Amino acid sequence: MISLAPDSTIELPNWCRNLPAVDVTTRLPALAAIAAAVLATENRKECNMNTASGFDSRIFGFGMPRLVMGTGARNQLAEHAQAFGQRACVVSDPGVAAQPQFHELLQSLQAAGLQVTTYTEVLPDPPLRIVEDCAQVARTCEADLIVGVGGGSALDVAKIAAVLKQHEVPIESMFGTDQTPGRGIPTILLPTTAGTGSEVTPIAVLSDEAHDLKRGIVSDDLLADYALVDPELCLTLPPAPTAYTGMDTLTHAIEAYTNKFAVPLIDAFALEAVRLVATCLSRAVHHGDDRDARYGMSLASLLGGLCLKSVNTAAVHALAYPLGGRFHVPHGVANSLLLPHVMRFNAPVAADRYATIGEVMGSTDCVAAVEALSADVGTDKRMREFGVEQQHISEMATAAMEVQRLLKNNPREVTLPDAQAIYEQAW
């Protein structure tokens, strides 16, 4: 357990200020060591590794794309793209494609001699037909590589379209874990939200409209060849999506840290992500041009994404799937409105870990701290505000119970009546 003195303040560490872009892939062990050192030095009194999960003898793996993180990282796009071929298919959504920075990225590719084809029709919570359309565009232009520019929706479509360009299989055959037929063409991902962390995850989440549910494809084949994380790409993100994508990051970190399968390396990433969100999210929402806050949030999102391969999320995300798939509640909003209720449900079995999260957020009550942050940034919503009727709860709970891929990670077993009760509280 980590204890902070009552008058502790939480500040951005010096290493996450407005640093120039550097290739940190080879420095990841150093990053982990720094994060661990931050934890170790903050009045750490006790180390109880058995609180949530008992992971004393746990084996875990780790992997990630080559990563360039920092202000100006986007300027390396053309250089890395050239190494993969001559024809680039750039995948995005209409909101991102309308931004001047998107056109600058296209121009940089063209100036480097690449033939550029765009697919900018990605929808939030992307349905399968969007992925098929995108893959068809990539095939028609004989793309050598796919560049994804956008939030989690565009990046997830880019990952799957890259696989489909190489292997013509039904998308449905890839749902679940390790069901992909192999790697696709190379991908370079540039996130414009902070966020899903999708740029570094082996995951894509799509809307299975036939079942009114979001479903995940999880495979190392989806790990990008490059993630270029440039906080300046988030400067145009309006306050509302800044808030709800930031709450998604917080949920990734909390669900990883309190996970039944938590492991020490990921704990370090998760707690640092919580700390950065607590410090930076409100500033990024209320002062969108605060570059330090945008940097902190992009780093938090990246760290949250790094939690997803080895550990992944749990009941909040499982219960959020029907809200996104059927009622089109934005992913971060769905997580945000469920998070405090799931935390209260889990608290009896993970009290020490929740206490540590509270301390990192500067509070003795982590649920109250999460609720206060959510109210501050305007994501303290209720399900009924999104067209969900109380009579829908029963079938939503049944649908959520199918997401055992994530529910199995929850520190406390979630039964069907538990899922219904959590939805009732969030309704």
Ligand SMILES: NC(=O)c1ccc[n+]([C@@H]2O[C@H](COP(=O)([O-])OP(=O)(O)OC[C@H]3O[C@@H](n4cnc5c(N)ncnc54)[C@H](O)[C@@H]3O)[C@@H](O)[C@H]2O)c1
């Ligand atoms: N692959 C993963 O590991 C992973 C993890 C978590 C969530 N997800 C999935 O990611 C999706 C959500 O992604 P998201 O929350 O990033 O939102 P999003 O990609 O759906 O984008 C939300 C909105 O923000 C706009 N936008 C994005 N960046 C902008 C910018 N810089 N300026 C102006 N507008 C901008 C977009 O046009 C869009 O309208 C969901 O489908 C979710 O399930 C994936």
Ligand SMILES: [Fe+2]
């Ligand atoms: Fe998420």
